[in-house]
Amino acid sequence: MNGGRAVFFVVPDAIDDPDRVSGGNRYDQRVRDGLRADGWAVRMVLVTDRGAGPTAGALAQLPENALVLVDGLLATREPAALTVHGARLRLVVLVHLVADAPTDDQTAALRAARRIIATSDWTRSELLEQDAADPHRIVVAHPGTDPAPATRPSASGGRLLCVATVAPHKGQDLLVRTLIGFADRDDWTCNVVGSLRVDPDFVEALRAEIDAVGLAGRVRFTGVLTGRALEAAYADADLMVLPSRTESYGMAVAEALAHGVPVLATAVGGLPEAIAVPGAAVLVPPDDVWALHVVLQQWWTDPALRSARATAAFQARAAGRSWSTTTSIVAAALDAALADVGRTDPGRTEAVPS
Known part of the structure; x- marks a missing residue:
């Protein structure tokens, strides 16, 4: 006291x-x-x-x-x-x-x-x-971060999650462009969780891109989720993707790791500090759709790599800050x-x- x-x-x-x-x-x-x-x-x-x-x-x-x-x-x-x-x-x-x-x-x-x-x-x-x-x-x-239950990975690794305000500095346009490159695969989905009110024009442009290639049912904008709904989103995720252009820290990355969810993110600002166990995350340069594409391709084609990342993410649950x-x-x-x-x-x- x-x-x-x-x-x-x-x-x-x-x-x-x-x-x-x-x-x-x-x-x-x-x-x-x-x-x-x-x-x-x-x-x-x-x-x-x-x-x-x-x-x-x-x-x-x-x-x-x-x-x-x-x-x-x-x-x-x-x-x-x-x-x-x-x-x-x-x-x-x-x-x-x-x-x-x-x-x-x-x-x-x-x-x-x-x-x-x-x-x-x-x-x-x-x-x-x-x-x-x-x-x-x-x-x-x-x-x-708060203690959280561990997420069980799926066999395919196809459940993607992005938790961030939907706005240019969070880079969801890069994520959408990357996912369009995998439109021929039918074994993935992506939930984009975060406020849709900060930049409505940006949100509308993303939705138009997704609709144009027939991915509206697989890339879902949920808006803000809190409490049990947010917990459910982490529980239904194999990989957290955060392609930010700027971050002072990266709270969503730390929270994903607290749930045992591996991370694909950009090496910007203070974001690397949010990664308690290096093997639990892959960091790529900002504004690099090609790098995002390569890492996702490796993720989906290499079950051993997915298993190693998931194991490291599980270990990160105990290493997070309180x-x-x-x-x-x-x-x-x-x-x-x-x-x-x-x-x-x-x-x-x-x-x-x-």
Whole structure:
């Protein structure tokens, strides 16, 4: 227990929206629930993406010297809010994604934080490359997984699964183009699980491609699945395919391995960190349909290879990270922010009242 410490958790208002499930929202939910289970008084502050200056308005309402955990998406949208309030609040920023070319204002917002929590080592290295903070102020709290029943592989290996928001950065267009190359095989299906609302035009284009080659009955877009429905999707999968163009970590990959499902994914960002046992996954270059095709061809034509991958994935179930570890790291970063007697920015030291 933490002795009754309190933290304001400032997050996008979609955190619990069942139609807008994302890795960032799920991470925030687990941190919230984990901190509360450990005795923290977590006071949620929900920020809309509409109107003028919603993050600044939310921070302005918080008491002087309050401990505040801020979702990094809000820092990206409205960086000046963190800079303005950084001197009077004990800010900790939770960074899920790193901007490719951050503005000076976005970098200044991160420098206003007492601590930065990154969700992967890759994210931390990107932040250091961008000179967003001193190295000792950035900690890594990888996403965790829950214990899950092991999936039984089928004889053919033909049950494919992709779990991700359906959008260009997740690369489902690459998956569809790859599967079209196997239209002459009749021993596979693919369930695409994830929100269909982020980029409806992208979804419609994918469906048109699939319809044009007669694969609509075999490539199924389920929309968001949670709870038992998501568990059932993992239970009915032989191989997880995630051809992302960018990933800060790859929570869906870690969850597939927690179910003993082997993975075919792209070697981007922090995604390799989600693979607890290397033999359980094959990583290919991003934007490479040919590589995806070759790996799937090998998967379907080599039963011994499928068996070896499945065995490695089963072993990975015991090697995954836990959400309790994630929460402990976040809590330690919050404690460190509470213990700070001042905030050091590049070129100056500023005392903050305790």
